[in-house]
Structures are given as structure tokens and as C-alpha cells.
Amino acid sequence: MDYIWLFEQIFITIIIPLLGVLTVYIINCINKYSKKLQSQTNNELITKYIGTLNDIIITCVIATNQTYVNSLKEQNKFDLQAQQTAFEMTYKAVKDILSDEIINILSMVYEDLDLYIKQQIESVVSMNRISYNDNWNNDENIPSINYNYN
Numbered sequence: 001m002d003y004i005w006l007f008e009q010i011f012i013t014i015i016i017p018l019l020g021v022l023t024v025y026i027i028n029c030i031n032k033y034s035k036k037l038q039s040q041t042n043n044e045l046i047t048k049y050i051g052t053l054n055d056i057i058i059t060c061v062i063a064t065n066q067t068y069v070n071s072l073k074e075q076n077k078f079d080l081q082a083q084q085t086a087f088e089m090t091y092k093a094v095k096d097i098l099s100d101e102i103i104n105i106l107s108m109v110y111e112d113l114d115l116y117i118k119q120q121i122e123s124v125v126s127m128n129r130i131s132y133n134d135n136w137n138n139d140e141n142i143p144s145i146n147y148n149y150n
Contacts, residue, residue, distance in 0.1 A: 046109055049102045053094075054120065060093040061124040090121050 069086050072078040094117055103113065110116045 046105060049105050050109070052102060053098065053106060053117070056094055056097050057090075057117065057120045058124050060090045060097070061121060061128065063093065064090045065128065087121065087125075091118060094121070 064086050068089060069078060069082075072082050106116075107113045
């Protein structure tokens with residue numbers, strides 16, 4: 001019996017077609033894994049950009065408070081018009097800091113990114129106001145502001 005010929009026939013009729021099937025399977029597995037990694041990367045990127053946006057908003061609200069609002073409050077000149085000006089200053093500062101990439105990515109996440117930014121500014125201002133009022137230390141007459149935004 002010619003074992004070499006038999007082995008060649010088995011190889012040609014069974015092993016070579018199985019290699020094609022195995023190749024397709026491996027390619028599908030690689031594609032699925034690649035898509036999973038890409039999804040995780042996109043989610044991580046989106047999460048990072050949302051965190052960045054929120055940090056920018058918090059920083060801009062604090063900066064506006066320190067540079068504009070506090071001085072007007074000390075002079076008793078912080079009225080509705082000054083409040084609107086402070087809001088516009090903060091909103092402009094946030095928009096100026098955001099990169100085009102962050103804006104493009106987050107615009108896919110939020111239907112109206114501008115509205116989200118405006119709501120977040122109002123939310124941070126409210127949290128600052130509440131935190132400021134709740135943490136006033138009467139003994140030392142020094143405000144203790146808690147900037148915990150979680």
C-alpha cells in the first residue's frame with residue numbers, strides 16, 4: 001500500500017479545505033475582537049471627553065465666581081443683569097476651551113450639546129450656592145466651600 005499517496009489524498013481532500021474554513025473562522029474572530037476593542041475604546045474616549053467637559057465647566061464656573069461674581073457681590077451690585085453676564089462669560093469660556101474634536105464627539109452623544117453645557121453650568125452654580133450656604137463657618141467667618149460634584 002502506498003501510504004504517501006494516501007496521505008497526499010487525505011491532505012488534498014480534507015486538510016486543505018479545512019484550512020479555508022479555519023481561516024474564515026480566524027478572520028471572523030479577529031474582526032469581532034477588533035470591533036469589541038474599538039467599541040471599548042470609543043466608550044473610554046467618550047467617557048474621558050464627558051469628564052473633561054464637566055471639569056471644564058466646573059473650572060469655568062469657579063473662575064467666573066472668583067473674577068467677576070464675588071467682586072460684584074462685595075459691592076452689592078450683583079443683580080439679574082450681572083447674573084446673566086456671568087452666565088454668558090462662563091458659557092463662552094467653556095466653548096473657547098473645548099477642542100473641535102471634543103465638540104464633535106460629544107455632539108454625537110448629546111442631541112443638543114449647547115443645551116447640555118448650559119444646564120451643567122446652572123447645575124454647578126446651584127451646587128456651589130448650596131454648598132457655600134451649607135458650609136458657612138460662623139466661628140471664623142470664613143466660607144468653606146465643598147466642590148464635590150458627584
